[in-house]
Amino acid sequence: MSPIAVTGATGHVGGRVARRLADAGHAQVLLVRDPSRAPRLPGTTVAQAEFADRDAVRAALGGVTTVLMVSAAESEDRVDQHRAFIDAAEDAGVAHLVYLSFAGAAPNATFTLARDHWATERRIEAGGLKFTFLRDNLYADFLPALVGDDGVLRGPAGDGRVAAVAQDDIADAVTAVLTDPAAHVDRTYELTGPEALTLHEVAAVLAESTGRTITYHPETVEEAYRSRASYGAPDWQLDAWVSTYTAIANGELARVTDAVPTLTGHPATSS
Numbered sequence: 001m002s003p004i005a006v007t008g009a010t011g012h013v014g015g016r017v018a019r020r021l022a023d024a025g026h027a028q029v030l031l032v033r034d035p036s037r038a039p040r041l042p043g044t045t046v047a048q049a050e051f052a053d054r055d056a057v058r059a060a061l062g063g064v065t066t067v068l069m070v071s072a073a074e075s076e077d078r079v080d081q082h083r084a085f086i087d088a089a090e091d092a093g094v095a096h097l098v099y100l101s102f103a104g105a106a107p108n109a110t111f112t113l114a115r116d117h118w119a120t121e122r123r124i125e126a127g128g129l130k131f132t133f134l135r136d137n138l139y140a141d142f143l144p145a146l147v148g149d150d151g152v153l154r155g156p157a158g159d160g161r162v163a164a165v166a167q168d169d170i171a172d173a174v175t176a177v178l179t180d181p182a183a184h185v186d187r188t189y190e191l192t193g194p195e196a197l198t199l200h201e202v203a204a205v206l207a208e209s210t211g212r213t214i215t216y217h218p219e220t221v222e223e224a225y226r227s228r229a230s231y232g233a234p235d236w237q238l239d240a241w242v243s244t245y246t247a248i249a250n251g252e253l254a255r256v257t258d259a260v261p262t263l264t265g266h267p268a269t270s271s
């Protein structure tokens with residue numbers, strides 16, 4: 001049986017998947033930018049390969065039939081990096097690409113980076129590879145980081161709701177697909193938590209779990225841009241940060257699905 005290739009193994013989701021596969025005894029090839037940061041797991045081979053380095057990716061994927069493609073780090077040229085990786089995977093003879101996408105991926109999605117995911121999905125489909133798209137909602141694990149030092153969660157999300165999903169649930173779902181890819185050919189799953197919460201409710205949950213006083217302040221879009229301008233980020237990144245919240249306000253992250261329990265056999269983790 002050929003090994004399973006995993007990208008992003010030094011990150012939050014890819015690392016979780018790699019550990020689950022190793023625990024289940026699956027051979028893996030871990031594609032990473034920095035081999036010194038790769039997890040040391042039984043049955044794994046580590047290959048240094050950046051998405052845009054087609055030759056390195058092609059060499060790393062030789063003899064591999066199933067690949068987990070965790071999206072590249074946020075950047076202005078991320079779609080180009082993804083296309084280069086997909087080209088190399090096709091050249092290497094990969095049969096099935098499992099792509100970690102984003103909820104509501106569409107060419108006109110409010111969240112600007114969801115448009116990148118849409119473009120990547122279309123490129124995968126156009127190439128003829130078997131595919132599975134796992135569209136994650138916002139990571140529940142990252143919600144605490146949105147709270148400022150003053151205990152205020154700020155953003156232009158209004159009273160919109162978000163069905164945030166735990167990274168452990170995502171990793172369980174991804175592992176289920178990677179270990180039985182034939183059952184998920186050309187399928188798209190939207191991975192969510194068990195309920196959709198307003199950011200007022202998210203703040204209350206975080207306050208209860210941490211013992212801190214945490215509140216939500218619904219900024220205007222203008223306030224959101226002003227409050228984030230001090231970071232000196234490029235315009236595309238500011239747009240991404242702010243549109244995370246406006247996507248919630250527009251109801252684009254509110255849908256709750258049964259994909260996590262269907263794929264994993266256990267309920268989605270509640271907040």
